[in-house]
Amino acid sequence: MQYPAAIRNRLKGRFPLFLFLLTAAQAHAGLFSDDVARQKIDDQEQEIQQLKAKLEDIDTRLKRIESAQIEMASKFQDQGSESAAMRGKMEEMQHSIDDTQKRQKDFYLDLDTRLRKLEPQPSGAATPMNSPAPTVVSPVATTAPAAEAPAPSAEQGDYDASFGKFKIGDYNGAISGFSDYLKKYPNGSLSASAQYWIGNAYFAMRDFEKAIAAQRRVISKFPDSTKAPDALINIASSEQELGRMKAAKSTLKSVIEKYPSSEAAAKAKRRLEELKQGKR
Template identity: 40%
Template sequence: MRPVRIALLIAALGAAQAQAGVFDDDEARRQIADHRIKTEARFDQQAKAQLDLANQIQQQAEEIARLRGQIETLTYELETAKKRQQDFYLDLDTRLRKFEAPAASAADGADPAATAAQAKPAGDPAREAQEYEAALNQFKAGKYKDAATGFAAFVQKHPDSQLAPNAQYWLGNAWYAQRDCKRAIEAQSVVTTKYADSPKAPDAWLAMATCQQEMGSAGAAKRSLETLVAKYPNVPAAETARERLKKK
């Protein structure tokens, strides 16, 4: 009997170990499956995050391209407007210069000899014209600092030149283009006093009013416009002044 019991005990132990081995294999497979699922889930999350990041980068690139296009468009429009303004100024200056000296020398009843003697400039007209044109070309090219230097030198060197009122007026515009309204007003005030009979004087008053308005001196701007209308009622600048006064 005893050998039989021993044999049965050994068989039972073998069966238990075999069952335990089966359980161990199942647990290992379950853990492997869980690990694979978790790994795949992490991969999916990373792939989704990378896709979202790629979409964000693409959207940002498109927004940058759109903003760059807007900047280029605005820059072009600004340069075009600036060029049109400069061309307008230059064309107006050229037309006004045609009427300044001839009108004075052709006054009714004037003695031609005396008029010629009075109109004859002390300096070299050709040289003065070259210096004036050089400064004006600097302004046209947008080199406002150089233009201001050129015009200032011109009026200092040729204060009695027929081109001096024009140079003084453009000196004020050169300062205004540099956003220096204080110096612009100082320059234009010389035109309105020293060269009050010049065709540039009304425009100088108008330019002064613009600077005064930008500096917050609404009262001074109004007085400048009113003075312009009172002194020069029939010039184009006076009409512009009247329109501005209506809006105040």
């Protein structure tokens, strides 16, 4: 089909404009597609960065958890070692306590055997040869303690029953028994001994304040008794256990001053020398 020349000329004049518009439209379409693609890429990169950050956070938390688990495992191991060491120490302490108690009982048995030889016996009664216990008491100071009169059999029986409790380690029973004895026989021939053993029972239970108070009663009520010097020795021992070293030294010196000829005085001299050397 042939167009008229005028129309062809008009079309021919506008054809470059048409081509330009067509090319611009295509370029714009291409530009639009590239922007969308870039936006999507940017979005994906952001998502990737966010995921990386989350992964890093999770990794950090996992490392903390692992570190805490390792630390806990180490602590459990340390605690196990400490528990084993503590059990070992407890066993050693128990062995030491058992050994000390045995030596203490042996000491009291030997001591009582010697003291019984000094204590008066009821007339007609056999002298016990194997009785246990106290702190050796011998003739005293400048003025020897007055001899105790023989105890009636009932009085001696009450005393022996209480002393028997002391020997087997029933210290509360011994204190109760000797206290009852003192109520029944406040001026009995064995009253000083009963009061003395009350103090020793408290000392054996490590109630040093009551031990001191009980032994001071021996000194105040029975100053001329053969038990008085040993009561002072027991007071010094209690003061030493309480950490009152100055008071203990003073008490030991008073034993030497008041009862210079007694066995207690000799013991006090040895104890003072040990304290000077830093021994307990």
